[in-house]
Amino acid sequence: MVVDFAAAPAASCGARPPCTGPDVPDPGPAAGGGALPGGGVSGGARDCVPPGPAELPDGPGAVGEGAGRREPEAAAVEITGLGYSWPGGGKVFEGLELRLSRGERLFVSGPSGCGKSTLLSLVAGIMLPDAGEIRVGGRSLAGMSGAARDRLRGDDIGYVFQQFNLVPYLTAIENVLLPCGFSRARRTRSLRQGGTPALAGRTLLERLGIPPGLHGRVAARLSVGQQQRVAAARALIGTPPLLIADEPTSALDEETGLAFVRLLMRECERAGSSLMFVSHDGSLASEFGRRLELGAPAPPAGG
Amino acid sequence: MQRFKTLMLLAARSAWNRRFTLVLVMLSVSLSTALLVGIERVRSQVRLGFTGAVSGTDLVVGARGGPVQLILYAVFHMGGASNNIGWDTAVMLASRPEVAWTVPLSMGDSHRGYPVVGTSAEFFSRFRYRGGRELAFRSGKAFGDVFEAVLGSEVASRLGYSEGEEIVVAHGGGPHARLHDDKPFTVTGILAPTGSPVDRSLYISLESMEAIHIDWQGGAPIRGLNVTAAQARHFDLTPKTVTAVLVGLKNRRSVFGVQRDLQEYRGEAVTAVMPGVALDQLWGLLGGWEKALVAVSLLVTFTGLAGLCSTVLAGLGERRRELAVLRSAGAGPLDVTALLSLEGLMLTLAGIVSGTAALTLATAAMAPWLLDRFGLAFEAGFPTPREWLVMGGILVLGILTSLIPAVRAYFLSLSDGLTPAG
Numbered sequence: 064m065v066v067d068f069a070a071a072p073a074a075s076c077g078a079r080p081p082c083t084g085p086d087v088p089d090p091g092p093a094a095g096g097g098a099l100p101g102g103g104v105s106g107g108a109r110d111c112v113p114p115g116p117a118e119l120p121d122g123p124g125a126v127g128e129g130a131g132r133r134e135p136e137a138a139a140v141e142i143t144g145l146g147y148s149w150p151g152g153g154k155v156f157e158g159l160e161l162r163l164s165r166g167e168r169l170f171v172s173g174p175s176g177c178g179k180s181t182l183l184s185l186v187a188g189i190m191l192p193d194a195g196e197i198r199v200g201g202r203s204l205a206g207m208s209g210a211a212r213d214r215l216r217g218d219d220i221g222y223v224f225q226q227f228n229l230v231p232y233l234t235a236i237e238n239v240l241l242p243c244g245f246s247r248a249r250r251t252r253s254l255r256q257g258g259t260p261a262l263a264g265r266t267l268l269e270r271l272g273i274p275p276g277l278h279g280r281v282a283a284r285l286s287v288g289q290q291q292r293v294a295a296a297r298a299l300i301g302t303p304p305l306l307i308a309d310e311p312t313s314a315l316d317e318e319t320g321l322a323f324v325r326l327l328m329r330e331c332e333r334a335g336s337s338l339m340f341v342s343h344d345g346s347l348a349s350e351f352g353r354r355l356e357l358g359a360p361a362p363p364a365g366g
Numbered sequence: 367m368q369r370f371k372t373l374m375l376l377a378a379r380s381a382w383n384r385r386f387t388l389v390l391v392m393l394s395v396s397l398s399t400a401l402l403v404g405i406e407r408v409r410s411q412v413r414l415g416f417t418g419a420v421s422g423t424d425l426v427v428g429a430r431g432g433p434v435q436l437i438l439y440a441v442f443h444m445g446g447a448s449n450n451i452g453w454d455t456a457v458m459l460a461s462r463p464e465v466a467w468t469v470p471l472s473m474g475d476s477h478r479g480y481p482v483v484g485t486s487a488e489f490f491s492r493f494r495y496r497g498g499r500e501l502a503f504r505s506g507k508a509f510g511d512v513f514e515a516v517l518g519s520e521v522a523s524r525l526g527y528s529e530g531e532e533i534v535v536a537h538g539g540g541p542h543a544r545l546h547d548d549k550p551f552t553v554t555g556i557l558a559p560t561g562s563p564v565d566r567s568l569y570i571s572l573e574s575m576e577a578i579h580i581d582w583q584g585g586a587p588i589r590g591l592n593v594t595a596a597q598a599r600h601f602d603l604t605p606k607t608v609t610a611v612l613v614g615l616k617n618r619r620s621v622f623g624v625q626r627d628l629q630e631y632r633g634e635a636v637t638a639v640m641p642g643v644a645l646d647q648l649w650g651l652l653g654g655w656e657k658a659l660v661a662v663s664l665l666v667t668f669t670g671l672a673g674l675c676s677t678v679l680a681g682l683g684e685r686r687r688e689l690a691v692l693r694s695a696g697a698g699p700l701d702v703t704a705l706l707s708l709e710g711l712m713l714t715l716a717g718i719v720s721g722t723a724a725l726t727l728a729t730a731a732m733a734p735w736l737l738d739r740f741g742l743a744f745e746a747g748f749p750t751p752r753e754w755l756v757m758g759g760i761l762v763l764g765i766l767t768s769l770i771p772a773v774r775a776y777f778l779s780l781s782d783g784l785t786p787a788g
Contacts, residue, residue, distance in 0.1 A: 095649070138702075149429045185581075187694075189693075209698075209780075210698060210700070213693075213696075213699070216693075216694075216696060217695075217696025217697070218696070219402060219696075221695035222695075224694065227687050227691070228691060228694075229691065229693065230376070230379075230380075230382035230688055230691055231383070231688070232380055232382070233375075233376075233379055237375070237379075241372065241692070241695040241696070242376075242695045243368070243695045244368055244372025244696075245367060245369060245372060245696035245698075245701065246370065246696045247368070247696050249696065250368065265579070273769035297695060
């Protein structure tokens with residue numbers, strides 16, 4: 064399992080092309096990837112910033128000094144030494160390092176089965192890693208109870224799926240407002256977004272190209288493209304620091320998909336949310352500041 | 367609060383979205399409730415009808431014997447009296463200072479399986495059933511002359527009799543009883559239904575009872591003696607014996623004193639029974655069927671709730687996607703559990719309310735028919751405490767049952783996370 068650089072072909076296990084771009088902001092974790100037993104069944108993951116877009120902002124608080132940590136402000140996501148194996152024994156990640164600054168946008172790609180969704184589930188706190196640490200907004204998931212991780216996810220993470228993102232029997236606007244019903248933080252922040260949660264939701268929907276006439280329409284009766292945009296509005300309401308998108312364009316045609324990605328990125332920027340965008344469609348990668356490519360899954364440990 | 371409102375909205379919308387399936391589930395709960403509450407109503411009505419078969423009567427007096435036997439033949443006209451009591455005893459009873467009224471009863475004859483009771487016309491004004499209700503005539507009036515009869519409502523409706531009908535009384539009971547066919551009776555009145563043994567009885571005067579037995583002795587006509595109905599009127603028709611006497615006291619508190627006096631009465635060996643106490647005893651003996659009914663209805667309720675459980679469980683598979691979406695929007699597994707419990711609660715509540723309402727409407731609509739046909743007197747009204755208990759029990763069971771799919775959803779959404787079924 065391997066990290067790859069934007070231009071490199073999806074690599075098979077063990078292949079580890081050199082990182083040609085400028086180094087990641089935190090060289091420590093990146094070096095950790097190299098410290099892994101080389102070659103072997105599963106590689107560590109390293110991420111690189113492509114040469115194109117230069118350094119991404121490291122968050123506004125760059126001057127302030129955090130105690131004990133090198134980052135001035137907690138990163139949106141920080142993964143150190145992540146290890147995870149399938150229940151059957153096959154290793155998915157070993158020694159994965161990843162740091163996503165506030166407002167940064169990361170494109171994660173790789174062949175199916177390489178653990179893209181697993182990575183997202185780990186970051187979202189749905190699954191727990193076998194080794195290593197994941198911090199979201201500076202808070203370590205490992206030390207949290209399941210309920211606390213649920214709360215963190217509700218408060219700080221917006222999530223967009225591949226498709227069937229919406230509760231089919233709720234209207235578009237009701238779907239958008241759902242996170243405000245479960246998370247006080249999202250609700251409170253949505254007030255800043257638009258006065259009332261409903262107003263914030265409607266504004267978001269309109270900015271994402273859902274006209275007011277469709278706000279009251281039941282989700283099941285929206286087109287797939289509209290559904291994805293409603294899902295994006297739901298993920299963005301209450302400005303969560305992190306937005307996770309799991310193949311959100313795979314049900315859309317190329318053109319709509321690209322438009323969706325641009326909309327999503329624009330709104331992420333406006334909300335100040337970091338974005339972790341998973342897709343197998345490498346053509347979208349150029350829209351992103353950074354790219355993380357995961358390799359094929361390692362064979363089970365026993366075989 | 368916001369969370370609860372969200373869950374309520376979700377539960378209501380989700381239920382509405384699956385309304386056709388859920389209506390079927392609700393109907394099964396509704397049926398269970400209607401059945402269980404209905405059985406409770408029948409049970410309490412039967413009990414009321416039984417223990418209220420005679421009320422307002424302070425003592426039932428008959429020949430010395432067991433109190434239950436006395437009640438069985440004096441009130442329910444079942445079985446026979448081993449002995450009658452003398453008319454002088456009945457006269458003595460009526461003349462006691464504590465006694466307000468007496469109604470003598472004379473039994474033994476029948477008409478097509480229904481008991482014929484000889485009594486005084488006072489019976490119709492004195493007799494009470496079910497906590498003090500009075501007898502009423504559906505049509506006609508009380509007997510006046512000899513050879514006139516009043517019919518209980520069931521006798522009239524089953525045999526198709528109306529006023530003016532001529533009927534013949536059989537001596538004793540059974541299919542081969544000999545008929546008093548030389549002295550037919552005319553029906554003068556038919557009683558309104560009561561849900562008590564009165565419905566299944568025919569009433570004639572004591573004098574009529576005497577008259578049809580003038581030329582009989584020891585259960586058979588006296589050979590060679592033939593007294594016509596017209597001739598019989600000229601005999602002294604004062605009864606020589608009666609089977610039992612219903613006694614009403616001026617003051618109920620004197621009942622124990624009178625009872626004790628009668629046990630020690632020297633003129634004749636008599637037994638005086640307080641009917642309420644004896645009826646309760648008798649109900650205790652017969653009450654086993656109550657438990658059987660309750661057991662059957664509990665089974666039906668379990669079946670209904672199992673239907674609820676399995677439908678919600680079956681629907682869970684299709685809803686995994688939906689639950690994952692909720693989790694991605696910030697719902698925890700406990701929220702998912704609460705959502706499904708809420709759904710179960712709403713379904714059960716709707717089932718209970720609709721079932722009870724349907725039952726109440728149905729019994730109200732069918733009350734006259736039920737009373738006439740089965741002697742079940744249903745009163746429309748607010749649910750009784752026991753019915754509330756039954757409904758509360760169903761609610762609790764429903765909530766417990768809906769916890770099964772709810773807990774399953776909890777674990778499903780724990781393991782599924784945001785990516786159900788692959």
